[in-house]
Amino acid sequence: MKYARITLTWIAAAAIPALLSAQQTDTSSYAFSLQQSVDFALQHNTAYQNVLLDETAATAKVKEVTGIGLPQVNGSFQVQDFLEIPTSMIPGEFFGGPPGSYIPVKFGTKYNATAGVTASQLVFSGPWLVGLQAARLYQDLALKNADRTKIETSCDVTKAYYNALVTTKKKELLDANLDRVKKVMDDTKAFYDNGFVEKIEVDRITVTYNNLVTEVSNAQRLMDLSMVMLKYQMGMDQSAKLTLTDNIENISFTPAETQNGKFDYTKRVEFQLMDMQLRGKELAFRADRMGYFPTVALFGSAQAQAQRTKFDFLDGTSQRWFPVVIVGLQVSVPIFDGFQRHYMIQQDRVGILQAQNDLLFMQRTIDMQQAVAKTTLTNSAATLAQQKANLDLAQEVFDAAKTKYDQGVGSNLEIINAQTALKEAQTNYFDALTSAVIAKVDYDKATGTFNVK
Numbered sequence: 272m273k274y275a276r277i278t279l280t281w282i283a284a285a286a287i288p289a290l291l292s293a294q295q296t297d298t299s300s301y302a303f304s305l306q307q308s309v310d311f312a313l314q315h316n317t318a319y320q321n322v323l324l325d326e327t328a329a330t331a332k333v334k335e336v337t338g339i340g341l342p343q344v345n346g347s348f349q350v351q352d353f354l355e356i357p358t359s360m361i362p363g364e365f366f367g368g369p370p371g372s373y374i375p376v377k378f379g380t381k382y383n384a385t386a387g388v389t390a391s392q393l394v395f396s397g398p399w400l401v402g403l404q405a406a407r408l409y410q411d412l413a414l415k416n417a418d419r420t421k422i423e424t425s426c427d428v429t430k431a432y433y434n435a436l437v438t439t440k441k442k443e444l445l446d447a448n449l450d451r452v453k454k455v456m457d458d459t460k461a462f463y464d465n466g467f468v469e470k471i472e473v474d475r476i477t478v479t480y481n482n483l484v485t486e487v488s489n490a491q492r493l494m495d496l497s498m499v500m501l502k503y504q505m506g507m508d509q510s511a512k513l514t515l516t517d518n519i520e521n522i523s524f525t526p527a528e529t530q531n532g533k534f535d536y537t538k539r540v541e542f543q544l545m546d547m548q549l550r551g552k553e554l555a556f557r558a559d560r561m562g563y564f565p566t567v568a569l570f571g572s573a574q575a576q577a578q579r580t581k582f583d584f585l586d587g588t589s590q591r592w593f594p595v596v597i598v599g600l601q602v603s604v605p606i607f608d609g610f611q612r613h614y615m616i617q618q619d620r621v622g623i624l625q626a627q628n629d630l631l632f633m634q635r636t637i638d639m640q641q642a643v644a645k646t647t648l649t650n651s652a653a654t655l656a657q658q659k660a661n662l663d664l665a666q667e668v669f670d671a672a673k674t675k676y677d678q679g680v681g682s683n684l685e686i687i688n689a690q691t692a693l694k695e696a697q698t699n700y701f702d703a704l705t706s707a708v709i710a711k712v713d714y715d716k717a718t719g720t721f722n723v724k
Contacts, residue, residue, distance in 0.1 A: 299511045299512070300511070300513075301507075301512065301513050302514040302515075302516050303513065303514070303515065303516060304515075304516045305429060305517045308505055308515075309425045309429065311505050311506070312424055312428045312504060313421060313425075314506075315505065315506030316424050316504070316505065316506040317506060318420060319417075322413070322417040325416065325417070326413045326417055328413070329409055329410040329413035330410055332409060332410070333406045333407055333409070333410050336399075336402055336406040337403060337406075339402075340396075340399060342390055342391070342392050343390065344388065344389070345389050345390075346387070347388075347389070348384075348385070348387075349385045350384045350584070351383045352382055352582075353379065353381050353383070356377040357377070357378070357379065358375050358376065359375075359376055359377075359378055360373040360374070360376075361373065361374050379578065380579055381579070381580055382579040382580070382581070382582050382584070383576070383577070383578050383579075384576070384577045384579075384584045385574055385575070385576050385577075386575050386592075387572060387575065387595070388572070389573075390570065390571050391569065392570075393566075393567075395565070395566065395567040396567075396568075397558070397560075397561025397562065397564040397566075398561050400561070401554055401558040401561055402558060405551065405554045405555075408547060408551055408554065412544065412547050412551075415540055415543050415544050415547065416544065418540045419541065424504070425721065426716055426721060427504045430708070430709055430712055431497070431500045431501040431503075431504045431505075432501055432517070433519055433705075433708040434497050434705065435497040435498055435500075436515055436518075437519060437701055437704055437705050437708070438490065438497045439494055439515065440519065440701070441490055441494075441697070441701045442490040442493075442494050444697055445483065445487045445490050445697075446487060448483055448693065448694065449487055451673070451690075452479055452686075455676065455683060456473075456477060456479075456480045458676075458677075459472055459473050459683050460473055468683075472682070472684070475684065476683050479687050479690060486694075498513060522707075522708065524648060524651065524707050524710075524711055525652065526648050526649060534638070534641065534718075536633075536637060538718070538719025539637055539719045540719075541637075542630075542637065545626075545629055546630060548629070549623070549626035549627060551626075552622040552623045553623055555619050555622065556616065556619035556622075556623060559615045559616045559619055562605065562612050565602050565603060565604040565605070566602070567601070568600075569599070569601075570599050570600075570601060571596075571597065571598040571599070572596070573594070573597075574595040574596075575595070576592065577590070577592045577593070637717070640717040641714075641717045644710070644713050644714040645714060645717075647710045648710040648711060648713075650710075651703065651707040652707055654703045654706070655700075658700040658703040661700070662693075662696045662697060662700045665689070665692050665697075668692060669686070669689040669690060669692075669693045671689075672685040672689040673689075
């Protein structure tokens with residue numbers, strides 16, 4: 272069936288991994304509307320959960336960069352055991368020796384210990400100030416990426432939910448067709464047993480019935496696969512029971528009109544992300560320029576040193592520890608770096624121009640997507656309306672043929688022909704309905720009006 276081929280094409284990719292993931296047994300039972308399905312997906316879809324974790328990591332990154340500008344305090348303790356005390360050469364004439372002679376002398380003690388605390392405080396650093404802004408931009412970028420993933424997840428769940436509704440509705444109509452044809456087949460067999468019709472009429476209606484049985488079986492498997500796809504998109508265990516409560520017939524397929532012919536590009540999260548990339552390029556440019564400014568920092572160190580001939584630093588004796596305290600100001604001024612920073616700034620300028628071009632290209636892409644989505648939705652809605660009219664007409668033809676047959680003025684060949692036309696009309700209708708649903712979701716996404724609560 273054309274409908275089956277279209278539907279199986281886009282659910283097959285996810286059906287296999289979804290089945291493989293069904294290793295745990297979940298006996299839960301759910302009755303979900305579309306919104307409830309989306310809510311469930313946003314709580315259990317692993318891709319969306321990962322971007323939420325990215326938000327947490329981005330928040331920690333901002334705090335990490337902020338910490339660079341806070342006081343840095345470190346403690347240290349060092350013990351040295353001189354297996355051989357260093358030797359120094361002292362002029363021999365200090366000790367009455369001839370001029371030009373040297374006497375080897377060992378200075379110091381076998382054991383030395385140093386304990387201390389060092390602290391530093393960044394006073395001014397241009398790259399750090401810009402880096403702090405970049406870290407906050409990174410946090411905003413993580414938030415927007417979460418919004419994008421939320422929209423994409425919701426779109427995928429919506430398409431899968433509506434596809435499951437379509438396949439369920441198709442299965443219901445095929446079941447009704449099967450019941451009608453079975454009744455005609457039973458009546459024809461009764462007429463044949465009483466000698467009113469020929470065997471060829473029984474054979475014809477039996478063939479039609481058998482074909483419908485096959486189609487119903489295929490539709491059942493297709494419906495099962497559509498539920499597999501939906502559960503996969505939702506992050507639901509495949510063994511759980513899921514019932515859909517929404518009605519697909521309540522969807523409006525009329526495109527909304529854009530006010531004043533202008534579109535607010537910031538409604539599209541992709542545009543917002545592209546704009547953030549431009550801001551990131553601008554911050555990189557500012558950071559490199561700030562590299563020409565000096566870096567100023569305060570520092571201090573307090574230490575205590577001890578020398579012993581025995582390892583008794585902690586025995587509580589009164590032997591002294593000698594203090595060393597230092598405070599200072601450090602100013603680092605870049606003078607010449609081989610023009611490295613100059614060329615880095617040139618690259619930054621090129622990056623900004625590229626980001627601006629990307630932003631303009633994104634605007635044009637959005638315009639194109641909206642035009643295509645609007646045309647596709649308009650055509651899909653028109654096709655759906657036409658196919659619905661054809662379906663109603665085919666149903667009327669079948670009902671009329673069935674009435675004539677029941678009254679004995681028609682043949683089962685008319686019913687078979689009417690049933691074939693009805694089945695084709697149903698297939699075309701569901702193809703059009705599937706296309707319209709997908710076009711509706713794509714249009715809402717393209718116009719930034721997809722409803723994500």
